[in-house]
Amino acid sequence: MTMLQQTRTRGKEGRPREQRIAAVRESAYRARHHVLDMGEVQGQGYVGQALGAADILATVYADQLRFDPADPEWDERDRFLLSTGHYAIGAYAAFAEAGIVPVDELPTYASDDSRLPMSGMASYTPGMEISGGSLGHGLTVAVGMALGLRHRGLREQRVFNFLSDGELDEGSTWEAAMGAWHHRLGNLTAMVDMNALQADGPTADVLRIEPVEDKWRAFGWHAVRVDGNDVAALIDAFDECSAVAAAEGRPQVVICDTRIGRGVPLLETREKAHFMRIEEHEWQICREQLTAGHEEENR
Numbered sequence: 001m002t003m004l005q006q007t008r009t010r011g012k013e014g015r016p017r018e019q020r021i022a023a024v025r026e027s028a029y030r031a032r033h034h035v036l037d038m039g040e041v042q043g044q045g046y047v048g049q050a051l052g053a054a055d056i057l058a059t060v061y062a063d064q065l066r067f068d069p070a071d072p073e074w075d076e077r078d079r080f081l082l083s084t085g086h087y088a089i090g091a092y093a094a095f096a097e098a099g100i101v102p103v104d105e106l107p108t109y110a111s112d113d114s115r116l117p118m119s120g121m122a123s124y125t126p127g128m129e130i131s132g133g134s135l136g137h138g139l140t141v142a143v144g145m146a147l148g149l150r151h152r153g154l155r156e157q158r159v160f161n162f163l164s165d166g167e168l169d170e171g172s173t174w175e176a177a178m179g180a181w182h183h184r185l186g187n188l189t190a191m192v193d194m195n196a197l198q199a200d201g202p203t204a205d206v207l208r209i210e211p212v213e214d215k216w217r218a219f220g221w222h223a224v225r226v227d228g229n230d231v232a233a234l235i236d237a238f239d240e241c242s243a244v245a246a247a248e249g250r251p252q253v254v255i256c257d258t259r260i261g262r263g264v265p266l267l268e269t270r271e272k273a274h275f276m277r278i279e280e281h282e283w284q285i286c287r288e289q290l291t292a293g294h295e296e297e298n299r
Helices: 003-008 017-042 047-064 085-098 103-108 138-151 165-169 171-182 212-218 231-248 282-297
Strands: 079-082 159-164 188-194 222-227 252-257
Touching: 017 047, 017 085, 017 103, 017 231, 017 282, 047 085, 047 159, 047 188, 047 231, 047 252, 079 085, 079 138, 085 103, 138 159, 138 171, 138 188, 159 165, 165 171, 165 188, 165 212, 188 231, 212 222, 212 252, 222 231, 231 252
Parallel strands: 079 159, 159 188, 188 252, 222 252
Antiparallel strands: none
């Protein structure tokens, strides 16, 4: 099977579960290195979120999503919407792993005239479906897109929407959730990065959002909560969601508890982790810690 055939199906199809898990773990590990390489260009950024969400993004792109890296606008693709535009550095790493963006283009991140701006913009970057960043509108767009695909008769295509826990503060998110259930959008899967931190402080201090699972279920969604840094659990959760989509016509959400800076102990313990400044001498330490942790996990 060629690379094009593999991506025009979905990565999970025809492969044993253990092989899928190994492939996603390796992709997430490489993506974290891409994040550090891009972050070093600016010396700062939303590195912590990207490291924390790398396993989620790798699961989607290496295992769940149907796409064509040579044709990001292929009409029969699945759609991935990055509602959280400031997570773009993590998305670019996933795009590079998927072959949508060349790896050697990553060092242009956030530079003048780059196709990889600091916040995700559809008009600049191949594979970026929406210009995210105004938090709370991504799920609304996803609902419209999922409904539009159905009206066009494209029933095999799925829409994936990545949200942050801070976006659950927004009323527009819950209006969209209600609309998705009303229209029985079984082709819509949301994922929420529950890293427990917002720009103004811990999520629980800004606005209490728990019990999150009960809220999504009350809005008619099939909800699964997992450790968002456990690849096996993520794959099982997304598989469960896709089965529910086919059987019930119910929108689904994977609620992912993650750790900011995951894989790099130096950054996992940073107090001001929403937008990090990382000293020049620390970048190589981060890489060494990431590599050492990955090697330890694979012994």
